Amino acid sequence: METILNKLRKAAPAAALLLTVAAGTALQGCQKTNGNDATGATASALSSDAASQVYVAPGKHDELYSFLSGGFNGQVSVYGLPSGRLLKIIPVFSQHAENGYGYSEESKAMLQTSHGFVPWDDLHHPKLSRSKGMTDGRWLFVNGNNTPRVARIDLTTFETVEIMELPNSAGNHCSPYPTNNNEYVIAGTRFSVPLDMKGGTGDVSLDSYKDTFRGSISFIKVDQEKGDMDLDFQILVPGFDYDLANGGKGPSEDWVFFTTYNSEKAGTLKEVGASQNDKDYLAAVNWKLAAKYAKEGKAREMPANYYHNKMDKGTHTAKSTVKKKVRYLLPEDCPGLMYLLPAPKSPHGIDVDPSGEFMVVSGKLASAIPVFSFSKMQEAIKNKQFDGEKNGIPVLKYESVLAAEVKEPGLGPLHTEFDGKGNAYTSMFVSSEIVKWKLKDFKVVDRIPVYYSVGHLMIPGGDTKEPYGKYLVAMNKITKDRYLPTGPELAHAAQLIDISGEKMKLLLDFPTVAEPHYAQAIKADLVAPKSVKFHKLDENKHAYVAKKESDASVTRQGNVVRVKMTAIRSHMTPDNIEGVQVGDTVYFHVTNLEQDWDVPHGFAIMGANNAETLIMPGATQTLKWVPKKAGVFPFYCTDFCSALHQEMQGYLRVSPKGSNVPISFSTGKKKAASVALK
């Protein structure tokens, strides 16, 4: 009874807040006694020197880069902290008309999958690459949830350089988790599916869920130097839903943990069906042992069909490779590989503290937060303190692995991060707050409201051995009244909270792009000095590069016309093109000759059915265009490049099919047509 009262008490401010917004001024009067009206809440929670703490003077740089997943826009947005300034949007799984990603001939291959061209995904979790358990600022790994994929972003260029599809996976949610030295990036499936053991799913009755559905955990090997990914093997796991993943550190660094729900194996109305068991599981996998088993020949092989797409640095061109098989392990064949820890109810977040001893599991429907002890888990395994088994996987006794439960933390715990000073911070979705508690005695010591319905929270380095315990970013799922209204849909709010002192202090609100699920942040000086300013033209190995204006050409091969064009402030070569016919496939291979920072050139032509291309200095990009009618078509540079940017344009003449206008091209003085006709 008391706990229910407590819950109500805690939920009251949030509930009152929503009520207030809805009910208007009349209700505000009575709420003001709590200082809890919509604006009052902000004012009271905001410390007086908040502005100066987030102020980054013009021309000065932020302390940290933060990478927020875009959720359903398939992108990553890069923000500076503490200012909350948006620095860049990196397209990963989505076509991006702004720079032609996914539209240009070079980048189309990045979005190829076994389902064909998939120009969208739901990007949930960014994870920075690691060395010795610390983020090293080399790459960012992200997951595509819908059409299971894992991508790698190169942090020298802030561009997506690799995307790999995952076979035998559906809803790649608990992903990607990089081990402490980037040995592996590990990805688990959210949906279990009926694997046909040929790389696809079986045509089976949905009633057969319990018997035919399985999940998979993929182990992607990472090249230590280049970062290139390779699917080493998979573990086929029981048919639960796998939610989130996190890895150990220090003593537990050989282990990776996955939260599961739907241990009921319900195949319909999961809302109810998957919420029946009082306890689901935390799956603990010894990844080092798994790698050993796979190496020692325990792995079996099955046919598969998945795409691996890589962007080549030299040619600026992506290539797809189709992989035809995959190795897999079965936990029942591999003793010691996997254990299940009972965790109350529908666990969501799993977070391991900086010491590597505590595994904090947030059961989104549970009333307490269980904290598991790694050393106790080791003991329990040694002493075989099992509570039966599931699909041949030992289930450990709850009490034997539990360090403690954090009591009455709030409503709807989702995720926990750590400040490196012995404190844990858990986001509470239902009661819209961040709760601070001590790892020493598992007691709640502070709480701060957030606006509204926080999902993930992030402390820079909060999932590493040494968190940068100065800030916390709360990523809220609902915004309501934080910014000027923009119709039914509002920008999701992120809130920056100062966690350097005893009490949490709200510093800043900033809008985000789409719905961020998770974020990572890293000290700027680990990334900024390595930032590439331009690509070296000398190193451009694109098949259709024109390294100088005299290399520019227009050539016809059948009904394909290739234009090798150069762009430099402030003209394109050639800028007069004739001899193109209706129905030709025209490829504009545009090379940006600039060798200067921040001087991209764009290329767009009237009526193109895709997008522009935005060509970075020293790179070559290709726009495909099929003219449908005769006439003269202007093309131009889209990215303001100089005082004469507006004049950076040209004309292309399209004649009817079969016309006898010869191919010719020029810039300024006309060149002989014969040059083009090889």
Next chain:
Amino acid sequence: MKTSSRVLMVVAALSLGLLFLFPMWKIYLKAPQYPEGLEMHIWVNKISGNTESSLQNFNILNHYIGMEPIHAESFKELTIMPYLVIGFIVTGVLVAFIGRRRLVLAWSALLMLGGAVGLLDFYLWLEKFGTNLSPTAPIKVPGMTYVPPLLGSKTLLNFDALSLPGWGSLGVFLAVVISLLIYFLTPKMAKPQEILRPKPTLV
């Protein structure tokens, strides 16, 4: 000449080698949109910049005002000068071996003359590039020329141009100073001892 002077003379000759290690002259450009600045480095045998692509960026900027592109190939001097410098180094070492005071002076004078001619040539090039502008230039400011300063700073439209000798020039400076010191400090060997004049006395 004493051995020490001969050694010094070799040093003077070899210090010209700095011309091959460092630029002779540097022109710095700064503008609001170029906070990091742009540098052109003029060497005895080439033209470069503080980065690989500085020269290209100089030329991109210059093309707006109709200035001819600057390339090492446009300067014959850059193919001749290295031989001249090597010539000075070789003759300087020879002078050290011969050990004649007069030769030291002659070498020094020739070097100064060479330096002066070089500076004049440099000035004429700046003048030529800065005033010989294309009549079809996109940006034409009435009465404006774009001659960078030979030494010191000057404002050219939105750019602050600063021109200073580089470490290579120090080689020439050292060669001249050392050789002159040798000349003035070395006693004239061939001449008979000077007669001491009586001190003027107060009457």
